[in-house]
Amino acid sequence: MEKKKNIKDFTLEDLEKYMVQKKLPKFRAAQIFEWIYKDVDSFDQMTNLSKDLISKLTQEFYIGRAEIEVLLVSKEDKTRKYLLKLEDGNAVECVLMEYSYGKTICISTQVGCRMNCSFCASALGGLTRHMTSGEMMEEMMAVSRDIGERISNIVLMGTGEPFDNYEEVIKFLRTVNNQKGMNVGQRHITISTSGLVPKILEFAEEDLQCNLAISLHAADNPTRNTLMPINKK
Ligand code: SF4
Numbered sequence: 001m002e003k004k005k006n007i008k009d010f011t012l013e014d015l016e017k018y019m020v021q022k023k024l025p026k027f028r029a030a031q032i033f034e035w036i037y038k039d040v041d042s043f044d045q046m047t048n049l050s051k052d053l054i055s056k057l058t059q060e061f062y063i064g065r066a067e068i069e070v071l072l073v074s075k076e077d078k079t080r081k082y083l084l085k086l087e088d089g090n091a092v093e094c095v096l097m098e099y100s101y102g103k104t105i106c107i108s109t110q111v112g113c114r115m116n117c118s119f120c121a122s123a124l125g126g127l128t129r130h131m132t133s134g135e136m137m138e139e140m141m142a143v144s145r146d147i148g149e150r151i152s153n154i155v156l157m158g159t160g161e162p163f164d165n166y167e168e169v170i171k172f173l174r175t176v177n178n179q180k181g182m183n184v185g186q187r188h189i190t191i192s193t194s195g196l197v198p199k200i201l202e203f204a205e206e207d208l209q210c211n212l213a214i215s216l217h218a219a220d221n222p223t224r225n226t227l228m229p230i231n232k233k
Helices: 012-021 028-036 051-060 133-147 162-177 197-204 221-227
Strands: 067-073 080-085 091-099 102-107 110-112 127-130 153-156 189-193 211-214
Touching: 012 028, 067 133, 080 133, 091 133, 102 133, 127 162, 133 162, 153 162, 162 189, 162 197, 189 197, 197 211
Parallel strands: 102 153, 153 189, 189 211
Antiparallel strands: 067 080, 080 091, 091 102, 110 127
């Protein structure tokens, strides 16, 4: 039997393709997508689906969730720092910050990182693995569930180099921006990169209007070369 897949790893378009492949009505994809981002934890709660479809989904998919392993809250500014446990036992950090314009979450995109910036603790163990788009969605959802509020701003600035995990990050951006799901505006999302130039150029060709931040960390090339090996590439 095939291994069950995390349904949060599917964009709305992926779900539509699945419906077409299985000769099921395509509009069901949007209904399922809406339920997932209403944060149901079982397919049985998707009350507008037929029993047959619920049973099919239950056989093929699961609704992935991350567990809050550690939560630290700053007494000064209420910043909340989370350590989330993923299904395979790996853990990633994300941070929720409060600003006058709303709450901003800083999410991780990889378990570890291979960019090797000299000042960064995340690089010490190298790259363990890429995160999936569904796991990035669950960073948003686990924190939102914890505070009981919608989060309106995202920065991809946690552990990992987002453009080293390009395809999953693009899937995440499309899913989190979808109006039938969490509906976070593209202008409210910032991707921070250490400077993977080919991927920056590829990103410029995507139909996405998210903000891009490039971490320089130095005002001249020789200094940047010593701090960030990516600068020599
Ligand atoms: S790219 Fe980011 S996470 Fe990776 S080593 Fe550099 S600063 Fe750390």
